[in-house]
Amino acid sequence: MTYSIVAQCRKTGQYGVSVATYSPNVGARCPLVVPRMGAASVQAVANPQLIHVAARLVAAGLAAEKIVAEILSSDPYPESRQVAVVDVYGRAYAATGARNASWAGHHVGAGYACAGNVLAGAHVVTAMATAFEASESEVLAERLVRAVEAGRDAGGQPEGQNSAALLVSGEHSFPIVDLRVELHDAPEAELRRLWNWYAPMVPYYLQRAYTPEVPRWWQWRMEHVPGWTARHLLKKA
Numbered sequence: 001m002t003y004s005i006v007a008q009c010r011k012t013g014q015y016g017v018s019v020a021t022y023s024p025n026v027g028a029r030c031p032l033v034v035p036r037m038g039a040a041s042v043q044a045v046a047n048p049q050l051i052h053v054a055a056r057l058v059a060a061g062l063a064a065e066k067i068v069a070e071i072l073s074s075d076p077y078p079e080s081r082q083v084a085v086v087d088v089y090g091r092a093y094a095a096t097g098a099r100n101a102s103w104a105g106h107h108v109g110a111g112y113a114c115a116g117n118v119l120a121g122a123h124v125v126t127a128m129a130t131a132f133e134a135s136e137s138e139v140l141a142e143r144l145v146r147a148v149e150a151g152r153d154a155g156g157q158p159e160g161q162n163s164a165a166l167l168v169s170g171e172h173s174f175p176i177v178d179l180r181v182e183l184h185d186a187p188e189a190e191l192r193r194l195w196n197w198y199a200p201m202v203p204y205y206l207q208r209a210y211t212p213e214v215p216r217w218w219q220w221r222m223e224h225v226p227g228w229t230a231r232h233l234l235k236k237a
Contacts, residue, residue: 002043003116005147009140015039016168018144027165027180034058035169044082064093084113120155127154164191
């Protein structure tokens with residue numbers, strides 16, 4: 001009961017996944033990003049063990065179609081899975097098992113793949129693809145969030161959604177964005193709120209990882225984010 005997008009940014013080489021679902025804890029069960037190598041989402045009846053399989057295959061530099069085939073061949077219930085991958089070459093591939101509940105399917109484009117199951121219809125993944133392609137001038141994380149929002153606005157899942165996640169890697173060995181929403185009535189909207197807050201902080205957290213002497217986050221934010229002042233801290237007190 002999930003819809004997701006996996007993608008590569010051609011300009012920066014970043015890889016990322018954004019996903020929303022009716023079930024809780026989707027960020028820990030479905031998305032995978034291997035820095036500089038690729039990204040995947042293993043969903044439907046999610047099997048977290050397959051994430052480890054996918055990580056090894058993506059890190060080995062295999063082609064997307066081969067990665068998907070190997071993931072499914074390693075599992076006794078491939079017809080209950082849905083897998084989408086973008087590889088080190090920027091090529092995407094996806095597969096939807098025959099036992100995925102309707103509507104289930106995927107859309108593969110240049111450097112990305114959208115996939116979903118238990119959706120309102122094929123137009124959900126089409127809307128996601130359109131939103132992603134139309135936002136090429138934006139950073140990858142923003143494009144991924146827009147794609148998930150478009151899926152929601154196109155009808156998403158009839159049951160609604162409860163969790164969402166955004167995972168993006170760049171040139172570093174750790175994710176540059178890793179945001180999760182759990183048990184929320186509007187997880188896509190909450191993911192948008194979190195991303196809007198976090199977006200200007202990406203340079204800060206990268207800098208802080210290598211230079212511990214940088215100011216505390218709220219000091220840095222007051223210096224670098226227009227309109228953000230100490231009064232925002234007072235609202236949280």
